[in-house]
Amino acid sequence: MSKAYFVGLDVGGTTMKAAVVDSDGLAGPAVVSDTESYKGQDHGLATMCDTIRKAVEAANKKLADIAAIGVATPGTMDIKAGLILDPPNLKPWRDVPVRDHILNHFKIPTAFQNDANAAAFGEYWVGAGRTAKSMVLFTLGTGVGGGIIINDYVLEGEHSHGGEIGHLKIEMTNGRRCGCGRLGCLEAYASATAVVKRCVEALEKDSGHSVLRQLLNKKESELTSRAIFTAAEQGDTLAQTIVEDTAYYLAVGAINMMHTIDPDAIVFAGGMIAAGESFLNRIRYHICELAFPVPASKTEVRYALLGSDAGFIGAAACARQLWLKSK
Amino acid sequence: MSKAYFVGLDVGGTTMKAAVVDSDGLAGPAVVSDTESYKGQDHGLATMCDTIRKAVEAANKKLADIAAIGVATPGTMDIKAGLILDPPNLKPWRDVPVRDHILNHFKIPTAFQNDANAAAFGEYWVGAGRTAKSMVLFTLGTGVGGGIIINDYVLEGEHSHGGEIGHLKIEMTNGRRCGCGRLGCLEAYASATAVVKRCVEALEKDSGHSVLRQLLNKKESELTSRAIFTAAEQGDTLAQTIVEDTAYYLAVGAINMMHTIDPDAIVFAGGMIAAGESFLNRIRYHICELAFPVPASKTEVRYALLGSDAGFIGAAACARQLWLKSK
Structure with missing residues (x-):
């Protein structure tokens, strides 16, 4: 079976980090952008899309190669709805439809997860919890x-x-x-x-x-x-x-x-x-x-084992899970 | 689809209780036996089989009508192995292969579970947690x-x-x-x-x-x-x-x-x-x-909502889950 590729994006209060991750959990070059939440959530959503696009380029891939995208953000949130609600570390954002925005922008299936849950899933997939x-x-x-x-x-x-x-x-x-x-x-x-x-x-x-x-x-x-x-x-x-x-x-x-x-x-x-x-x-x-x-x-x-990469690797793991379920 | 029937057995330190439970969670008449753990584990296993048989009779069913059996016991235990290990409330039992004994005795698929977990599953299935x-x-x-x-x-x-x-x-x-x-x-x-x-x-x-x-x-x-x-x-x-x-x-x-x-x-x-x-x-x-x-x-x-019936109803829920997985 040929490899599938995912993008994992980990949005933090100061910076956001993304990379293409393959179905074995191997990550391509990571791309980092400033979050600048004070510029508002529209700017934030645009930066997310831009960071995802740059990660795909940095891995020498095309968007058409990407099976799914995973985005992890800090709370508070409604994970099932794909929403950031009232995040203390991303002020003044409120009720931001992260998942649907990215899904509509790229037309690629998109998973959404809490950043700490994503980090846990990353370690579970290919880090300290892999066994x-x-x-x-x-x-x-x-x-x-x-x-x-x-x-x-x-x-x-x-x-x-x-x-x-x-x-x-x-x-x-x-x-x-x-x-x-x-x-x-x-x-x-x-x-x-x-x-x-x-x-x-x-x-x-x-x-x-x-x-x-x-x-x-x-x-x-x-x-x-x-x-x-x-x-x-x-x-x-x-x-x-x-x-x-x-x-x-x-x-x-x-x-x-x-x-x-x-x-x-x-x-x-x-x-x-x-x-x-x-x-x-x-x-x-x-x-x-x-x-x-x-x-x-x-x-x-x-x-x-994964240090600060756990978040985007875990976000990619969420993307992979979404993709596996759709198969 | 016609109904499936299960037997749930809840073994306690003093008594054990069993009933036939249908796939909607409705229980037939409950049968109670003394556990008498002091008589040893062979006696205990025989009493379990006897109680299951009586519950089937009490429900006017035959063993051939039973899709699966569920047994819940107190710990300590190895649930996956179907073993009671060293139960403080069932002395002097030790390393009792409950699941395999009942499975071999009746030749009916048998699930095994901790009694408190079973009670929770019973309440979840048809009691306070049913929604x-x-x-x-x-x-x-x-x-x-x-x-x-x-x-x-x-x-x-x-x-x-x-x-x-x-x-x-x-x-x-x-x-x-x-x-x-x-x-x-x-x-x-x-x-x-x-x-x-x-x-x-x-x-x-x-x-x-x-x-x-x-x-x-x-x-x-x-x-x-x-x-x-x-x-x-x-x-x-x-x-x-x-x-x-x-x-x-x-x-x-x-x-x-x-x-x-x-x-x-x-x-x-x-x-x-x-x-x-x-x-x-x-x-x-x-x-x-x-x-x-x-x-x-x-x-x-x-x-x-289920009072002391939660254990055997939950044991039956475990049996039902085993049966659903085998279908």
Whole structure:
């Protein structure tokens, strides 16, 4: 059988990225455009179409070679309707008919998906979950995003809220305030932002020596989660406590998925995985302490492999799924 | 098309219950046998076959009329292999090949499922979830069990631990000790057992008048979750606090499913739903406070409809699904 080709487009708050991806998950050259959401949604839709077209050119293909297009965007959204509703990271867009616009523009079948779900589907297809039948992805960045894939099915949810695993409530008493306004969400404990916040609080309470205090005093913006992980590696005890607690919180999120979804694989993605294998091992340790014995021993706990390409590769995976269903 | 008939068998720690169920979900007369697990697993398997046979007779059918059999049992288990492994409620059984035994005995296609998953599938098929595309069931009894159904798919999990929603960890700091030995599980807060335990603790701390104190002093076994709900209805403030907290804890469990599975319907089952509509409304209230606005407003929150028949009806639903796949 000859190969089929798809375009995956991942729209972010700052930039959007697209590439042609073949039916084996191999991606052609990626094309990046500025999203410039402040210029309005018509401009945004035009940039999407332009980026798709450039990705096709960069792969030395023609539009006629493309079997389907997949587009991933941040929420809020109505996935089934193909709409972005009121996206906090794409202001002032509202009720943008992304899927139908691209479908009508190119006359090519178009799939639409939440960006975190798409990233999960990308890792599931050709990344850290490629040998798994089911997988839960935790993306650790400013927030904690994620996606749930079960037997090739992206768990979108009935109201496009499937896989919002950053908003698992893991603490009922004196829970930390989350960016979403709620209390006790996983994201309020384990995002990169939360790591920094917990560190600042710890420095305020603690009078001992910590290299991080110098960073905080010098320039607060230098106190990043990466600096905290580095300090922990170098033996800073305050930083080590922050890192250890973070591993524990992520393990709580993971076991809550292991006791409900019970996937083959739990995958962590995002900037924080630069912390490396030792951090992953601390997460694994806490998972073994907290989970039922069988999932504890059998569930693969891994880092993601596709980096920031997961979104457009996953968008292409959604396109491929649409195409397979139409065959 | 003429009707197809299935047998559903629900094996419990004390009794097992079976009935013929037709392809519309209508059940014939139910037959009940004592499980008597202490007599050993060979006796147990023979009783299962006997109960199935009696259910067929009770429905005025012949074995040749039965398209498939479904058996639901408590865990621990390997669902895909059709095995009960080391069931705490069926001692001293171990590694019992339930599915293959029944299949070989009757030469009729046989499905095997966890009892809580089966109950969820029963409610999904013809009970409180019959209009839902996806549903999460919380069964409130000695423990908190449950099941997750997504588009007719029973989420068994890769290691037969899907839908163990009683073991969602909802409290990290000073979490209550669960029956499973872990800390902070939903079950440790919201099972009928936990309701009584919290009430006893509250009575120990509180010196005020409560009708429940008399029950506790007279005969501790009379302090049941039902007595606590009744006292709350009658205006006992201590009991009202216990009930309100229980509604809150269940809402935390519910929203954790709404932010990950995002089902159409959340259904509560088990003895505790005798507490009636006012209790359900308190759960709904807390869900609205805790969940994202869209799932909060759109997810149906209901009581189960099938009572203790949900297990065998759900087992029959599993049989029907096996039969449909074979067609």
